[in-house]
Amino acid sequence: MTDIAASPNHSTQLPVLSNGPAASDQPRVGSGIDYERFLDCVHCGLCTAACPTYLETGNENDSPRGRIYLMRAVTDGRLELTDTVKGHLDLCLDCRSCETACPSGVQYGRLIEPFRVEMQQHEMARAGKKGSQGDWFQKWILYGLFPYPSRLRWALAPAKLMQVLHLDQFAEWTGLTKLLPERLRRMQRLLPPLKPREPGLPEFLPAIGPRRARVALFTGCVADAMFHHVNWATARVLQANGCDVVIPRSQACCGAIHYHSGAGQPALDLARTNSGAFAAEDLDAVIVNVAGCGSMLKDYGHVAAEMAPNDPVVAQELNRFVGKVKDISEFLTALGPIAPKGEVRMKATYHDACHLCHAQKIREQPRELLSLVPGLELVPLSESEICCGAAGSYNLTEGEMADQLASRKIKNILATGAETVIMGNAGCSLQIQAALRQAKSPVWVAHPMEILDLSYSRGQQKSN
Incomplete structure (x- = not known):
């Protein structure tokens, strides 16, 4: 049996394999997959x-x-x-x-x-x-910090203070950040300018005007800690479209951080926690504004089949939940959006987050919603559906490839001449913001709901 070349860049051919399976008494990796x-x-x-x-x-x-x-x-x-x-x-x-x-x-x-x-x-x-204790970064950061928004907010507090005092720039300029382990250094560079946190979302926000639907908002973990303003914008847009909005306190991380890195059982546990948190039968939908989270939530049925194949109760419970999960753009387009009236005069382009366009097959809905905004000029982005290199925690663990893909994406964004790039995923936003800062570009990275919220707000001010 021959193996692959030692370096992925030194071999472009698939390996030559021996004929037939090798005999083994131990279950082989991959044996649990439907062949x-x-x-x-x-x-x-x-x-x-x-x-x-x-x-x-x-x-x-x-x-x-x-x-x-x-x-x-x-x-x-x-x-x-x-x-x-x-x-x-x-x-x-x-x-x-x-x-x-x-x-x-x-x-x-x-x-x-x-x-x-x-x-x-x-x-x-x-x-x-x-007797190995495993990888410290995975144990303490990926699994021990990221899935818990309250822990993450506390961890970000010193970083926010450093930004206010410009100590982060000083540390970068003097080379002090080079003393950090590589993955922590990448985390520091990915941090966006941390905005003052708005008040916490209440458990219930009433519809504005005639009630058209009752929905629950999935707030996420990293998204809640770093993009709390996007959750507020999403809630306000839902209210403006006649939706009662429920925010369950018992919801948890979607489990993508665990599942995509191979930790199946914790992902299943989080799936069941979320299924219970959003179990109310009177909900028309569970709304998600992060592409990666939405894709994971919609995959809960597969997680049940893979991690609890002999438990029909778990499968039924998670599949019932999956049936209610909707991306915010998917839901609003199906509901029939109330057109915003306020002008947002800017030239923008739209980046397709992978787990929105490929995993969830949602492409036109965000563009349809953005086309309703008066004054917004939306220009096409070359290679819009090619990954920016974020991919959850990928940009922390596979830094070289993530940087190459970020550079490719930024080149295409800058070629559009847009002053704003819009996307529906927190990971993409962190990755592209960091790459734009490195390129010293002032392009604003926004979520579709931020643009819609701005238009609704300006329209309301105009009518008053």
Whole structure:
């Protein structure tokens, strides 16, 4: 059996494998995946032009069909799960652009995500035998800090003070930030200017005008801590469209941070917490304004099937919840938006967040809503559906590739001549804001609901 070349940039060919599965008494990584999903891929290669990592490396091992080839070979026992193989799989952004490009309907997300869960289980079992405590960053930051908005707000307090006193700029200028571990240094650079926090959202906000719907707002974890103003803007837009808005206090992180890094059981636990928090039968929808969170919430049925395959109660509970989850643009377009009246005179472009356009198939709805705003000129963005490199925590763990994709995205944004770039995902916003700061560009990064809220507010002021 031959392995892949040691460096992903030194080999553009798929590995040559031995014929037939290898004998083993131990369950192989990937054995819990429906094998037919591997066979759906006919290796036609149409996905390669849509894959961000393949566009950057030109390496077949970093393409969707190449990764499927690797996962299937590991599952068959024809290829060992070496660090090199894991490196190619870890480099995947899970942006799902290959699903959009695939004519055969390959469910790539239903391959890479459960495969990563099994990889982590395998690594934890091996580490347990060696007495390893695991990766500190994953344990204390990704799992111990990010999913908890209250903890994150406390952790951000010193950073906010440093920004006010310009100590962050001083630390960067003097090189003090180089003393931090690489991933913490990247976290510091990704931090946006932290706005003063608005008052906490109440548990209920009434509709303005005739009531048309009763919805609940999913506030998220990182989104709640860093983009609390977007949650307020979303709530006000819903109110302006005749919606009663409920904000359950018992809601939790969507679980994407855990699930996409291979921690399946904590993701399932968070899914059940959210299902219970939004269990009210009189809700017309559970509204999400973050593409990554919305995609994860809509995948809860798959999480149940993978993590609790023999528990029909869990599956029924989570699938009932999934049926109510709607992205804010998806919901408002279906409801029939009340056109805002206030002018917002600016030239803007729209970036398609991967987990909105590829995972949720939502493309035209945000553009339709933005087209209602008087004075807003929306210009097209080249490669709008190519990932910016954020991908949840990817820009912290795969920094080199994330930076390459950010540079590609910023080049296209600046080429539009727009003064604002609009997107519906917190991770994209953090990534693109950081890249624009590095490029010394004043382009404003906004959420669609911020633009709509501004228009509704100005229209109300004009009428008064």
